[in-house]
Amino acid sequence: MHYTAAAALVLASSVAAHTRVYSAWVNGVDQGDGRDSTGYIRSPPTNDPVKDLTSTDLVCNVNGGTPVSSFVSAAAGDKVAFEWYHDSRNDDIIASSHKGPIITYIAPYTEDNGASAIWSKIDEEGYDSTTGSWAVDNLIANAGQKEFTIPSTLAAGKYLIRQEIIGLHEADASYAENSARGAQFYPSCLQFDITGSGSAAPDENFNFNTGYTEADPGVVFNLYGSFTSYEIPGPAVWDAAGSSGGAASTIAVTSTAASTSTAAVETTAAPTTIAAPTTLATSVKASSTAVASSPAEVVSTTAAAATPTKGCSKRRNANRKF
Numbered sequence: 001m002h003y004t005a006a007a008a009l010v011l012a013s014s015v016a017a018h019t020r021v022y023s024a025w026v027n028g029v030d031q032g033d034g035r036d037s038t039g040y041i042r043s044p045p046t047n048d049p050v051k052d053l054t055s056t057d058l059v060c061n062v063n064g065g066t067p068v069s070s071f072v073s074a075a076a077g078d079k080v081a082f083e084w085y086h087d088s089r090n091d092d093i094i095a096s097s098h099k100g101p102i103i104t105y106i107a108p109y110t111e112d113n114g115a116s117a118i119w120s121k122i123d124e125e126g127y128d129s130t131t132g133s134w135a136v137d138n139l140i141a142n143a144g145q146k147e148f149t150i151p152s153t154l155a156a157g158k159y160l161i162r163q164e165i166i167g168l169h170e171a172d173a174s175y176a177e178n179s180a181r182g183a184q185f186y187p188s189c190l191q192f193d194i195t196g197s198g199s200a201a202p203d204e205n206f207n208f209n210t211g212y213t214e215a216d217p218g219v220v221f222n223l224y225g226s227f228t229s230y231e232i233p234g235p236a237v238w239d240a241a242g243s244s245g246g247a248a249s250t251i252a253v254t255s256t257a258a259s260t261s262t263a264a265v266e267t268t269a270a271p272t273t274i275a276a277p278t279t280l281a282t283s284v285k286a287s288s289t290a291v292a293s294s295p296a297e298v299v300s301t302t303a304a305a306a307t308p309t310k311g312c313s314k315r316r317n318a319n320r321k322f
């Protein structure tokens with residue numbers, strides 16, 4: 001994607017930009033660097049994005065069809081996180097301009113590149129209109145870790161789990177009509193060996209090369225326009241995954257972190273829908289506790305929510321040449 005830029009620009013953009021996965025965490029335990037051929041990540045050679053929706057690299061990235069020798073051991077119902085990094089572990093993770101969703105899929109284990117109708121969605125996080133934050137904002141705030149729950153009903157066996165970040169900073173035009181722009185996909189596939197007594201087999205049969213299209217409102221999207229919601233691409237979360245309760249806990253954590261603005265927005269925007277004043281009072285009280293215990297977090301959330309358009313247009317100009 002940097003082919004038109006001078007050497008200095010290539011250097012600048014690689015310093016300010018992309019991302020890939022360093023490790024997996026299982027129930028809060030780091031599984032270690034999984035990136036080489038004896039690891040468990042089918043790691044791409046660079047941290048560059050994939051933009052061509054017809055490329056098989058869209059599924060498990062470059063090298064996605066090259067198996068590695070290890071598997072992450074986990075159990076159905078476990079909490080797993082992928083840990084992302086930019087150039088080295090615990091750095092800036094990904095440029096903050098690369099706002100967008102983070103989506104996680106699972107497929108029965110295959111040694112090939114996964115470019116067929118074998119995938120089911122098990123987790124998704126997009127845009128939270130209450131806090132004005134994207135999944136990528138939360139990823140950076142969480143030291144590069146994006147957590148999800150392995151469905152508790154999942155049948156034991158070997159699987160590929162694919163997590164992807166979609167950077168929407170140049171997604172106002174499609175890659176098909178302008179190859180210098182387009183949504184930036186950062187897919188990463190990890191090999192898992194999952195234990196459990198469940199019997200659910202993922203059955204959404206999703207194919208990325210036919211399922212993600214330029215007509216998808218979550219693929220061609222203007223991050224710098226005015227919007228109040230974002231439609232995450234791909235199928236709905238697989239119903240067997242929904243029973244794990246992962247989505248509910250994610251929402252709870254998010255509203256706690258930004259409790260000040262949450263309470264304010266809810267009260268102003270929709271007073272009539274607040275049926276239980278006691279509940280509101282309780283949650284406001286909880287907010288002040290949260291504010292007192294983590295002032296820095298609340299301040300940064302508020303700042304981001306207050307000036308999303310300004311911040312984004314500046315970054316847009318800065319990133320236009322990339």
Ligand SMILES: [Cu+2]
Pocket residue numbers: 016017018019095098
């Ligand atoms: Cu980038």
